[in-house]
Amino acid sequence: MTIEHAPLPYPLDGLAPHISERTMSFHYGRHHAGYVANLNRMVEGTAHEGSAIEDILAAAEMPSALFNNAAQAWNHAFYWNSMSPGRAESPSPELLTALEQSFGSMDAFNARFAAAAVGNFASGWTWLVADPDGLSIVNTDDADTPLRHGRRALLTIDVWEHAYYLDYQNARPAYVDAFIEHLINWEFASTNYTHAT
């Protein structure tokens, strides 16, 4: 059994004009596909062959090429699902309550998430995670992922330059604003929150 490069949950041009078909063709079709192909090549003939991707990234040494490829394969699939063209505009009542308790208001959450994503100095990721004592915004570097640290991710934005450079060049804040204003799939985040609590 090989790790699947799962189909996108929308067409390559489904997120346009906020994320172009050209960006998606490289990001999904080359970058993500490459991580999945590398991962399958690396586990072939090893004890990890046939394992679930979550088990591989939990067991891989850190840092290692195996961890990087497993985590990037998982992170990107999670990122595609964090966005939707026909998205739910708002969180479930339960998640909205949790966001208000943890951040004060949706506007305050949006501002803090944007500041974290814009300020993430690494090639990395910005996440909303559900911890037992509330919600947090977390930045990770390179391939690192909350999953590795036992934390439950609700949604993520990729802030590696390849995620936005063709569409926004160095204007990461414009990409982050478009993600927050137009792309976040609150239904996905709400479902993840239900499973996390």
Ligand code: MN3
């Ligand atoms: Mn990426």
